[in-house]
Amino acid sequence: xxxxxxxxxxxxxxxxxxxxxxxxxxxxxxxxxxxxxxxxxxxxxxxxxxxxxxxxxxxxxxxxxxxxxxxxxxxxxxxxxxxxxxxxxxxxxxxxxxxxxxxxxxxxxxxxxxxxxxxxxxxxxxxxxxxxxxxxxxxxxxxxxxxxxxxxxxxxxxxxxxxxxxxxxxxxxxxxxxxxxxxxxxxxxxxxxxxxxxxxxxxxxxxxxxxxxxxxxxxxxxxxxxxxxxxxxxxxxxxxxxxxxxxxxxxxxxxxxxxxxxxxxxxxxxxxxxxxxxxxxxxxxxxxxxxxxxxxxxxxxxxxxxxxxxxxxxxxxxxxxxxxxxxxxxxxxxxxxxxxxxxxxxxxxxxxxxxxxxxxxxxxxxxxxxxxxxxxxxxxxxxxxxxxxxxxxxxxxxxxxxxxxxxxxxxxxxxxxxxxxxxxxxxxxxxxxxxxxxxxxxxxxxxxxxxxxxxxxxxxxxxxxxxxxxxxxxxxxxxxxxxxxxxxxxxxxxxxxxxxxxxxxxxxxxxxxxxxxxxxxxxxxxxxxxxxxxxxxxxxxxxxxxxxxxxxxxxxxxxxxxxxxxxxxxxxxxxxxxxxxxxxxxxxxxxxxxxxxxxxxxxxxxxxxxxxxxxxxxxxxxxxxxxxxxxxxxxxxxxxxxxxxxxxxxxxxxxxxx
Numbered sequence: 001x002x003x004x005x006x007x008x009x010x011x012x013x014x015x016x017x018x019x020x021x022x023x024x025x026x027x028x029x030x031x032x033x034x035x036x037x038x039x040x041x042x043x044x045x046x047x048x049x050x051x052x053x054x055x056x057x058x059x060x061x062x063x064x065x066x067x068x069x070x071x072x073x074x075x076x077x078x079x080x081x082x083x084x085x086x087x088x089x090x091x092x093x094x095x096x097x098x099x100x101x102x103x104x105x106x107x108x109x110x111x112x113x114x115x116x117x118x119x120x121x122x123x124x125x126x127x128x129x130x131x132x133x134x135x136x137x138x139x140x141x142x143x144x145x146x147x148x149x150x151x152x153x154x155x156x157x158x159x160x161x162x163x164x165x166x167x168x169x170x171x172x173x174x175x176x177x178x179x180x181x182x183x184x185x186x187x188x189x190x191x192x193x194x195x196x197x198x199x200x201x202x203x204x205x206x207x208x209x210x211x212x213x214x215x216x217x218x219x220x221x222x223x224x225x226x227x228x229x230x231x232x233x234x235x236x237x238x239x240x241x242x243x244x245x246x247x248x249x250x251x252x253x254x255x256x257x258x259x260x261x262x263x264x265x266x267x268x269x270x271x272x273x274x275x276x277x278x279x280x281x282x283x284x285x286x287x288x289x290x291x292x293x294x295x296x297x298x299x300x301x302x303x304x305x306x307x308x309x310x311x312x313x314x315x316x317x318x319x320x321x322x323x324x325x326x327x328x329x330x331x332x333x334x335x336x337x338x339x340x341x342x343x344x345x346x347x348x349x350x351x352x353x354x355x356x357x358x359x360x361x362x363x364x365x366x367x368x369x370x371x372x373x374x375x376x377x378x379x380x381x382x383x384x385x386x387x388x389x390x391x392x393x394x395x396x397x398x399x400x401x402x403x404x405x406x407x408x409x410x411x412x413x414x415x416x417x418x419x420x421x422x423x424x425x426x427x428x429x430x431x432x433x434x435x436x437x438x439x440x441x442x443x444x445x446x447x448x449x450x451x452x453x454x455x456x457x458x459x460x461x462x463x464x465x466x467x468x469x470x471x472x473x474x475x476x477x478x479x480x481x482x483x484x485x486x487x488x489x490x491x492x493x494x495x496x497x498x499x500x501x502x503x504x505x506x507x508x509x510x511x512x513x514x515x516x517x518x519x520x521x522x523x524x525x526x527x528x529x530x531x532x533x534x535x536x537x538x539x540x541x542x543x544x545x546x547x548x549x550x551x552x553x554x555x556x557x558x559x560x561x562x563x564x565x566x567x568x569x570x571x572x573x574x575x576x577x578x579x580x581x582x583x584x585x586x587x588x589x590x591x592x593x594x595x596x597x598x599x600x601x602x603x604x605x606x607x608x609x610x611x612x613x614x615x616x617x618x619x620x621x622x623x624x625x626x627x628x629x630x631x632x633x634x635x636x637x638x639x640x641x642x643x644x645x646x647x648x649x650x651x652x653x654x655x656x657x658x
Contacts (some may be wrong), residue, residue: 003058003135003136004054005643006131007053007131007135008046008049008050010131011046011049011123011124012042012045012046013447015093015123016045016116018123019038019115019116019119019258022115022119023112023115026115028112029108030107032654033105033108033109034111034112034180036109036618037109037113038116038430039615040109040560040621040628041113044116044161044564044608044611045117045121046607047567047568047608048081048123048124049123049124049128050477050604050607051077051081051124051571051600052073052074052077052081053132054603055073055077056070056073056132056136058596059073066132066133066136067133070130070634077125077574079518080479080518080570080574081124081125081571083514083515083518083570084567084571085117085120087515087563087567087570088567089113089114089117089118089563090511090514090558091562091563091566092110092113092266093504093505093507093510094501094503094559095109095110095503096110096114096503097502097506098503100495100496100647101492101495102300102499102500102552103499104248105248105249109556116407130205147583149192151351152595152598155595156595158641159591159594159595160591162645163416163590163591163644164655164656166645166648166649167649170642170649173534173642176537177533177534177536177537180537180540180541181536183540184536184540187544187545187550188543188549189461189549189550190550190551190552190623191463191489191493191496191551192297192300192460192552193299193549193551193619194299195297195298196620198265198266198267199260199266200220200272200276201263201294202226202261202262202279202283202292202293202294203259203293204218204219204222204287205258205290205291205293205344206218206287206289207258207259207289207290208344208345210257210258212240212257212346215258219262221286221287221520222236222260222283222292223235223237223262225282225305226262226279226545228277229278229282231271231275232264232266232267233265233266234264235263235265236262236263237262238261239260240251240256240259241254241259242254242261243261243263249298250297250298272296279292280292280294286348291340291551293340293455294455299620300620304488304574305454305455305487306465306488306489307454307462307465307466307469307488307489308451308454308486308487308488308491309451309473309484309485309487310444310449310451310484310486310487311326311450311452311483311484312447312448312449313448313481313483314447316441316448319343319448319450319482320343320450322450322476322478322482323341323343323452325476326473327339328453329338329469329473330452330473333468333469333472335456335457335458335460335465336465336469337454337456337457338453338454339453339457340452341452342451342453343440343441343442344439345452346436346438346439347436347438348434348436349431349437350406350433351433351434352369352429352432354428354439355428355429358411358428360421362416362419362423362427363417363419364414364416364417367457368414368415368416368417369429371415372412372516375396376408377408377409378397379395379396380396380397381394382394382396406432406434409425412425414427414428444485451487461549462489463489463490463549483524493552495556497552500555504559511566512525512591515528515529516570519573519574526572526650527646527647527650528566528569530646531565531638531642532565532566534634535558535561535562535635535638536631537632538630538632538633538635539554539561539630540630542629542631542633543623543626543627543630544623548623550623553621554623554624554627556624557624557625557628557631558631560628560629561628561635562609563630565635566639568604568605568639569639571597571600572593572594572597572601572639572640572643573643573647575597576589576590576593576595576644576647579593587653590644590648590653594640594643597639598640601636601639602636602640604633605633605636608628608632609632609633613629
């Protein structure tokens, strides 16, 4: 009735307002993660209020006053509800205790859920009885019609039949669970989804030895080509480095004279793929010596290439051979695109040989020799000049065409500090030669490391592409002293799950201890933990039906689902035990206690599922919402059917007809 709706609605409003106040005190801002956490918690917040409000209604239907009903139901449910609430919080504790970048990124999710759930329990045992005593005082004191509804009669028949065929029921549930675990391999895997902002990035890499002024000239041409594209509304260009870190999930590239970065905004999200497809050919003819790579803006950590294979070892030539072999295997895949490695091409260098004997006679030091080479080639740095907030380098360079460095060095004069005069360069040099050399050698843990980078094909996840290419690359025979590591999304996801897993044992230990302390026996907690693995059925069904990937947010939703299922199971088992303590025959207690929990459990599930509905339209939370909605739908059936059936088995209660 409307009275119960008013009570629960008012408590929900106070809980949300109180949560926002505490968020302000904790300096937690309202942003995507904290707002999503409030939406997630919204459906869970009403659970405690519904249990207390429903208990008062049932108590008053038997003739009790509002005050006595409030006192009775609070004493009866406050500790089970607190234990169930703490268990719900503990289900999210893994992300709160994670020391990974994902833990930092998603910490407000855990904090908001914790604050809101604790507040919901406090208000359920304080404000709900007060409001219930006021609103229920007149219209609900004597119900007088305890005739079961059609829904209750139907459910009683189903439950009784399940109890009579308890072993068949458990066998069917077990079979469904096994099938669900087997079908999990059909679910797409992921990490974090791309952002729904109509923005993408273009990375421009020119030749290694390109001057930044040449990079700027080419970048201006590319910028104009980008602006001329249909549906492109704005382009922001950065020369020599990436953008400032405008969001937590963006990692700018280090400064390079041959690098350009473009941030492109499109008029609508659905047009991004088309614009990127057109640009892949439109940009290449601007600079045939350069490479353009495209990247979608990400919601979560893990920016950069989605697929990365890192080879480490001592010799640069061997590392290059391994990288080229890996690139060839990726190209042979046919679907993987944007294949490159982070050492890029070798650069051309002039190797000058210092003649120790003749230079010593001429009085030319190593320093004099090297300064002359710099002056005749790239330029000799003389210092800096400060102009306000900017510092400019002062560089002296011989006035020669850009392609005349070798001849300029040969014909240059070297200053002799001892003789106080110039001597010919050829007199103090034993020769010049043009060589190719590595201009960019990356190291990881102080070991030379080359990384082959690539992107998955269109319309496939990085996990799917990785699963396909991984065994092929791991078949490469590595020389002694060389190793292969996987980076990209695989590494980010593994690190995040490892950090999450490190905090999970503490959370599950808290959940288990509370479930044992609440009952003081082993069989009741055993019932709860036997039901928990079955929750995967609804999760797999929901993800397969919607074609959503099981990503990191889905994993969090799956863990939170455990808390919701355990919470409902605790309340139901506690009710069964209380009815048995009151003297009711155990067969009737199981059925009637489950029947009394039918409406609260169903309403709590419906409110949580409806609370998740807005998140279906948010790219970041969509897979998590599907996980919770699908999982909770089946978890409700588990609570109302599997829990009483397992209770009857463990307590050896028979429902067979005589």
